[in-house]
Amino acid sequence: MSCKPRRLVILGATGSIGGSTLAVARLHPERYQIWALTARRQVEKLAALCREFRPCYAALADAEDAAELAAKLRASQIKTEVLYGADAFCQLAAASEADTVMAAIVGAAGLAPALAAARAGKRLLLANKEALVMAGGLFMRAVRDNKTTLLPIDSEHNAIFQSLPRDFAPLGDAKAWARSGVRQLWLTASGGPFLRFSARELENVTPEAAISHPNWSMGAKISVDSASLMNKGLEVIEAHWLFAAPPDCLRVAVHPQSIVHSLVEYQDGSFLAQLGAPDMRVPIAHALAYPERFSSGARTLDLFARTRLDFMPPDTERFPCLRLAYDALKTGGSAPATLNAANEIAVDAFLRRRLSFPGIAHLVEEVLAAMPAVSADTLESVEEADRAARETAHSLLSCSAVL
Ligand code: NDP
Ligand code: MG
Numbered sequence: 001m002s003c004k005p006r007r008l009v010i011l012g013a014t015g016s017i018g019g020s021t022l023a024v025a026r027l028h029p030e031r032y033q034i035w036a037l038t039a040r041r042q043v044e045k046l047a048a049l050c051r052e053f054r055p056c057y058a059a060l061a062d063a064e065d066a067a068e069l070a071a072k073l074r075a076s077q078i079k080t081e082v083l084y085g086a087d088a089f090c091q092l093a094a095a096s097e098a099d100t101v102m103a104a105i106v107g108a109a110g111l112a113p114a115l116a117a118a119r120a121g122k123r124l125l126l127a128n129k130e131a132l133v134m135a136g137g138l139f140m141r142a143v144r145d146n147k148t149t150l151l152p153i154d155s156e157h158n159a160i161f162q163s164l165p166r167d168f169a170p171l172g173d174a175k176a177w178a179r180s181g182v183r184q185l186w187l188t189a190s191g192g193p194f195l196r197f198s199a200r201e202l203e204n205v206t207p208e209a210a211i212s213h214p215n216w217s218m219g220a221k222i223s224v225d226s227a228s229l230m231n232k233g234l235e236v237i238e239a240h241w242l243f244a245a246p247p248d249c250l251r252v253a254v255h256p257q258s259i260v261h262s263l264v265e266y267q268d269g270s271f272l273a274q275l276g277a278p279d280m281r282v283p284i285a286h287a288l289a290y291p292e293r294f295s296s297g298a299r300t301l302d303l304f305a306r307t308r309l310d311f312m313p314p315d316t317e318r319f320p321c322l323r324l325a326y327d328a329l330k331t332g333g334s335a336p337a338t339l340n341a342a343n344e345i346a347v348d349a350f351l352r353r354r355l356s357f358p359g360i361a362h363l364v365e366e367v368l369a370a371m372p373a374v375s376a377d378t379l380e381s382v383e384e385a386d387r388a389a390r391e392t393a394h395s396l397l398s399c400s401a402v403l
Helices: 016-027 043-053 063-075 086-094 108-119 129-145 155-163 174-179 207-211 220-228 230-243 281-289 321-331 335-351 357-370 379-398
Strands: 006-011 032-038 057-060 081-084 100-103 123-126 149-152 182-189 250-254 260-266 271-275
Touching (some): 006 016, 006 108, 016 032, 016 100, 032 043, 043 057, 043 063, 063 081, 081 086, 086 108, 100 108, 108 123, 108 129, 108 335, 123 129, 129 230, 129 335, 129 379, 149 155, 149 281, 155 182, 155 260, 155 271, 155 281, 182 230, 207 220, 220 230, 220 335, 220 357, 230 250, 230 321, 321 335, 335 357, 357 379
Parallel strands (some): 006 032, 032 057, 100 123, 123 149, 182 250
Antiparallel strands (some): 260 271
């Protein structure tokens, strides 16, 4: 093991993945120094983290919150320098003093800083799946061109990464896929809290019910995505880019126990899988220690407590978001960025009780139908597709066409 601690930047430190990353880092102070922490606007929570970890830098989205954080830190005699704004997130992600970046901002806001880390050749732990959904081609090119070590944090992709041949490299390369002997990838899905709800019951579900996930504890947006199966759709697109898997080789199996985190099916009929308790500290510890292993702090899986592991096909009639994501992947160009942006607006409207749960899929479908896919191979064109999709989604919402 190397003696020099790695310097870690955590983008989205106040969130669910950020918290789990800090929980693992706390167990291994000799391996990781927390060099920078970022959040959007949770000043008090970020101040507490700065008091504990004493990072060199902390950043928030806007100037007012940053001034409040700086004042709190001064009062506690903490020397952390406070920055603000989207550019600051990118600067910290690419800073030469840091070597490892956890990209755990939620949503499209996470794309630019994650891409900055990829372009700077960092060891990049990627939780922000939206970056790959929006700009997968561009992102993976940056990873390859800069010899970035990309480690997937999403539990399914981390499980697949662990189950692929050790020499599967570089990530995102069609040649690596072709020589791997893999037939297809199976992404498992818990099915979320509404797995057994009828179409009629889905009409009346509340945000509170949607965010109380049966197996995983996560941020609000991904919890709603999980309930609608959009999360699995985004993950299909994410897997396509990470592993260069053709869309027809990406399969989804509903597995309500969330013990088998995903599987790789080989051409000889073997299935390799990664199993574990549903706890994000496991894939985070895997990526932090990679290629070594160290403890994650998660409880171990009690095999004798398991009575069964079930697998079933997803129902895209009741959960059409999964089908919409496959369609967007096959369409290509700006379609996945449009899907992602429309979904972010739809989830936000659902959480604010302005849209019903089935309305999420309706809104996404309407936005996709209104916006023919165009080429999106630069950050600017992806951001333009994202902006235009948000505008269309807002105007459809305001005329109540999709409620
Ligand atoms: P949370 O909502 O819990 O946390 C999001 C973090 O991002 C917070 O630190 C938040 O700051 C910050 N943030 C939000 N919006 C912005 C913005 N516009 N600019 C800068 N920072 C922002 O999300 P999760 O931790 O659940 O998810 C993070 C990412 O990881 C998502 O992409 C998700 O899909 C992915 N992921 C999460 C999993 C999980 O188990 N939670 C599992 C697999 C993937 P603040 O607190 O100040 O608002
Ligand atoms: Mg996942």
